[in-house]
Amino acid sequence: MSVLLDRLKERLAQEDKLIVAFSGGADSALLATVAHQVLGDRAVAVTAVSASLPTSERRAAKKFAREQGITHVEVCTDELDNEQYVANDGNRCFHCKSALFDALVPLANLMGARMALGTNLDDLGDHRPGQAAAAQRGSVFPMVDASLTKADVRAISSELGLSTATKPAAACLSSRVAYGDEVSEEVLSRIEIAEDACRTAGLREFRVRAHANGTLARLEIAENELEAAFARRKELRDALRGAGFLFTSLDMAGLRSGSMNTMLNLRPVSR
Helix, strand or coil: CCHHHHHHHHHHCCCCCEEEECCCCHHHHHHHHHHHHHHHHHEEEEEEECCCCCHHHHHHHHHHHHHHCCCEEEEECCHHHCHHHHHCCCCHHHHHHHHHHHHHHHHHHHHCCEEECCCCHHHHHCCCCHHHHHHHCCCECHHHHCCCCHHHHHHHHHHCCCCCCCCCCCCCHHHHECCCCCCCHHHHHHHHHHHHHHHHCCCCCEEEEEECCCCEEEEEECHHHHHHHHHCHHHHHHHHHHCCCCEEEECCCCCCCCHHHHHHHCCCCCC
16 A cells, blocks of 8 residues: 555544545545545545536446445535626636535534545645635645645556546536636536537547637647547537537647636736
8 A cells, every 4th residue: 555545544534524525536536435445434425416517427426436335425506596606707616616515514514524625736726716615614625634646646546446547637517618708507518518529529638618608619639639639620620519619619739727717817918
């Protein structure tokens, strides 16, 4: 057993009961798995279900929890009822996480448990207002406390034989909507359909970013897939148009996590 895994287990052993916010991604999957190993049924993985969660990710989370024997429940969140969330400014993630933890607090109180996020050290350097919402509600970040990076998360996951060890990052669908454009069920559905079509077309690491109020799709693809994707650009164009986008583009800079955050630093150009 690696030193890294030992460190995470030691940190989780300090908890009596824990609710893990479980999206099914590599980070939360590892945290839920090790919490289950250390705490047994005193650790519960909870998945927030809303229009921003892709159906494929919801199914994958349920399957993973079942395979690992993790106690897993789903809660519905209503962030789309929040005008501030829908407005989609730089604090959208704060309102999203607020909705999540508002849904989790009753369960946490019933269990007498603390709430935990699968945040790792690398996440601390990006614009992530949702972490502030979590901290305000007394949530804990065991992997940060154990000084684990994203690479560490994948290494431990591989050591444990988890199917998520090499799973590409998969942020919520709302993160694909350009800041300033309203988040709606229609736009989120359009993005989900487009990404499902791109995945069926053979893409592995990519994002469909929605701009111009959901009329323009900007496709970001991992650099090692760009050349092949460009050769199939007509097929991908048809996939995006079939999802309801009027205009399509292929981002030649490739896939970048959190690329929409660059919009927060834009300044008017002087003339």
